[in-house]
Amino acid sequence: MRVIAGKARRIQLKTIEGLETRPTTDRIKETLFNMIAHGLRETSFLDLFAGSGGIGIEALSRGAKETVFVEKNPKAVVCIRENLKKTKLEEQAEVLQTDVISALSRLEGRKKFDYVFMDPPYNQFLEKQVLMHLAQSDLLNEDALIIVEASLETDFSYVEELGYSVIKRKDYKTNAHLFLERKE
Secondary structure (H helix, E strand, C coil): CECCCCCCCCCECCCCCCCCCCCCCHHHHHHHHHHHHHHCCCCEEEEECCCCCHHHHHHHHCCCCEEEEECCCHHHHHHHHHHHHHHCCHHHEEEECCCHHHHHHHHCCCCCEEEEEECCCCCCCHHHHHHHHHHCCCCEEEEEEEEEEEECCCCCCCCCCCCEEEEEEEECCCEEEEEEEECC
């Protein structure tokens, strides 16, 4: 896994051993960032279920002004910190070692985000919990984009009821990215 573009381009990132995380492949990461790169400059990015931090680091490398990484696995947090140091992006990052809902509560009133990316463990309905929390929070800037990485089978039929509009869905072989924004 590597940084695809920007100031940390081509730097190899570490991942943790085992099946505890599923790093987003370079090809999927490149496709994702090709879709959102035009709006990243000087934005605030939130990387939930951050794993090794590859998505948030890519956002920083491409011009985001800050990224908050949320990951509860201690081994993954060490990996995120090492990757930030290797890419020299640690000054623009905050790493929270806690569960996602606790992190969102701690960030409330302190931060606002332009992009939220989440890649929760598949088929555990964690994305729904996060979307429910965000629907009632002040964490999102007006035009914030939420991107959910999920299995192809994940049911998102409830998102409109929570006040979101589906902007786009991009299916890959085994997973998908769903792009959401708050309805006006």
